[in-house]
Amino acid sequence: MAHSEDPGSALHTAAPERVAHERMAAILAENEALRHENAVLQSVKDAFQESEKRYRRLFEDDLTGDFLTDADGLILACNPAFVRMFGFASIEGALGTNILELYEDPRDRETLLARLQRDGKVENEGRIRKRRDGTRLHVVENVVGYFSADGELLETQGYVYDDSERKRAEEALRESEGRFRAVLENSLDAAYRRNLRADRYDYISPAIEEILGFTPEEMSAVNLEEVMERIHPDDRPPVEAELNAAAASGKGLLIYRFLTKNGEYRWLEDHLMVICDPGGRPLYRGGIVRDITGRKEAEVELARVHRDLESAHRETNLYLDILTHDIGNTENVSNLYAELLVDSIRGEAAVYVVNLKRSIAKSIEILGIVSKIRRIHAGPPELRSVDLDAVIRTEIDHFPAVPITYEGALCEVVADDLLCEVFTNLIGNAVKHGGPGVAVIVRVEEQNGEVLVTVADTGRGVPDDQKEEIFHRYERKQRGVGEGLGLYLVQILIDRYGGRIWVEDRVPGHPEEGAAFVFLLREADSVPARP
Known part of the structure; x- marks a missing residue:
């Protein structure tokens, strides 16, 4: 006979199983919550690490010199830019260094701490600091202070950037402006800039008082209408026309008479420039005014x-x-x-x-x-190509009684129909002053586009102390009646032809053996063929 199941026993068995299932579910839920919390924490950790990485990258790659010091000034942290700026070998070499060592004036540190204590920060302060090797640099500094609850300074944090180049440029500009202003204010000319919108002079140099009698301050109060009223009535129309043209071209030149403070007109020359806005409207007119009254007179x-x-x-x-x-x-x-x-x-x-x-x-x-001579000075020469050999032979024929040796060359020179006068006077001068039995030698040589001509004689010669002045006796009146005119004519003719003439000894070092008049002529560019 089969046994039937006891209902009470089954109920007793089901209760523990349900409890186990519930506990398992609770454990699983708790585990899921832990996993979720762990994921959140990991996300926070990753975000923190990424933030720390970005901060460190920002700190290390920053172009400014970032630093952190304790209250006594010991460097606790700094970035590579700070190391490079102040000449440290490494970040490790900078850590532990007292920042006071980088101050040119130690009192600056005391001033900085006092400012931090009062304001909590210092912004964009220009300071002089020094590198490790002692060289000076100009920096702009920004620093904040961190304090305890009772107000005691714990740390300073900040950044600096090297402003030396800008400072040097600023000082150079200031020095240049000083020199420029010194030049303007010590010049005899007056410099000015007129504000066309405000109708007044923004600047006018002190020289204006010397020129017009008005001080710069008095001129600054004069409007354009008053300026025009002081310009001579005859000069106003051309001045107005030139000012209108200068507004379009950007520059101009004015020459006019201006009524000075003492009531007399002075001639002025004004070199001006006009500065316009992007729309082409004139803003300023500046220039240099010069007193040209003396020049006009x-x-x-x-x-x-x-x-x-x-x-x-x-x-x-x-x-x-x-x-x-x-x-x-x-x-x-x-x-x-x-x-x-x-x-x-x-x-x-x-x-x-x-x-x-x-x-x-x-x-x-x-x-x-x-x-x-009058013909020579009457007008410009009409130079042409002249057959030198023909001229010399014709002139020699005029002195049949004089023994003349001619060493010629077939060439043409730049001259005119007065060239014959050169040989007439030189040969005639040798005959006149050479004494009885004087002989004459005429020699022609071509050299590098020029022709060297020598007219020598066996006469009394020319002493050394007279060789330079012999061509100027006529001008200096160191002569008798008509004396020196011939050589004066010779010299101005040779000058006329673009040459030069001088006298030397026929026998070097022996003036008494005769004189040699030597001159250069330009050889003509084209020499026609001769049969």
């Missing part, structure tokens, strides 16, 4: 002198016309009569007639030279 005087010189030149030409034409004609007639007398008079009177004829010939010669 000199220009008036120069114009008067020029007129007088032109008048004198016309009168001189008239006198030269009379001298070279009318007197020249009279001398030629006198010479003809003298020749007739030479043939008809005998005895002592004939000697006088010969001397008279010689004097007339000399007078005619002088008039001829004066006429040529």
Whole structure:
């Protein structure tokens, strides 16, 4: 017979199982909560580590010198920029160093601590510090203080950046501005800047008082209308026109008369510039004002002198016309009569007639030279290519009684039809002053685009102390009648042709052996072929 299950026994067995299940569920729930909490904590930890990493990267990569010190100034922490800025070998080398060692003036530390105690922080303070090697640097410093509950300073934290370059630039600019201002304020010219919007001078240098009699302060109070009223009425229209043009071009030049404080007009020259805003509207006009009254008076005087010189030149030409034409004609007639007398008079009177004829010939010669000099000075030369060999041979033919040796060269030079006068006067001078039996040598040599010409003689020569002045006797009046005119003519002709002339000994070191007149002429660019 089967046994039936006891209901009470089954109930007794089910209760522990339910409790176990409940406890298991509670444990699982608690475990899940722990896992969730652990995940949250891990997330917080990761975020903290990432934040710490970012902070450290920010600290270590910062371009400013970051630092932390205790109350006594010992460096507890710093970044690489701080190390580089102050010349430490490493961060470890900087830690434990007293920051007071980086102060040029130790009293700055006391001032800093007092400020921190009062304000809790110091912002953007410019200070002088020093590197480890003792060199100075200018820094801008920002520092905060951390205090205990009872107000005792525990630590200072801050950052600095090297401001030395900016400070040097600032000092250089200040020094430059000082020099510039010194130049302006000691200049004889007056510098100014006028504010066109405010219609007043922002700046005008002290020289204005010397020029116009007004102080800079008095001029600053003068408006544009009053300025224009003081400009001479005849000068106002061109001044207004130039100011309008300067507003468009940015610069201008004014020349006008201005009524000074003592009631006289002074001539002023004003070099100005106009500064405009981005829209092209004039903001400022600045410039330099110079008193040119003296220059203007000199220009008036120069114009008067020029007129007088032109008048004198016309009168001189008239006198030269009379001298070279009318007197020249009279001398030629006198010479003809003298020749007739030479043939008809005998005895002592004939000697006088010969001397008279010689004097007339000399007078005619002088008039001829004066006429040529006048022609030279009458206007610019018309230079051309001239056959030098032909000119020399023609002039030699004019002295058939003189033994002349010619060492020539076929070349052409830059000259005009007066070139023959150079050889006429040099050969004639040798014959005239060389004494009986004088011989003449003419030599031509080509050298590097120039032609060297020598006219030498076997006469008495030229002493060393006269070689320089021989061409200037006529100008210095160290001469007899007509003496020096020929060589003066020679010199101005050679100058006219772009050459130069000098005299030396025919035999070097022996003036008594004769003179050699040497001159250079420019060789013509193109020399036509000769048959």
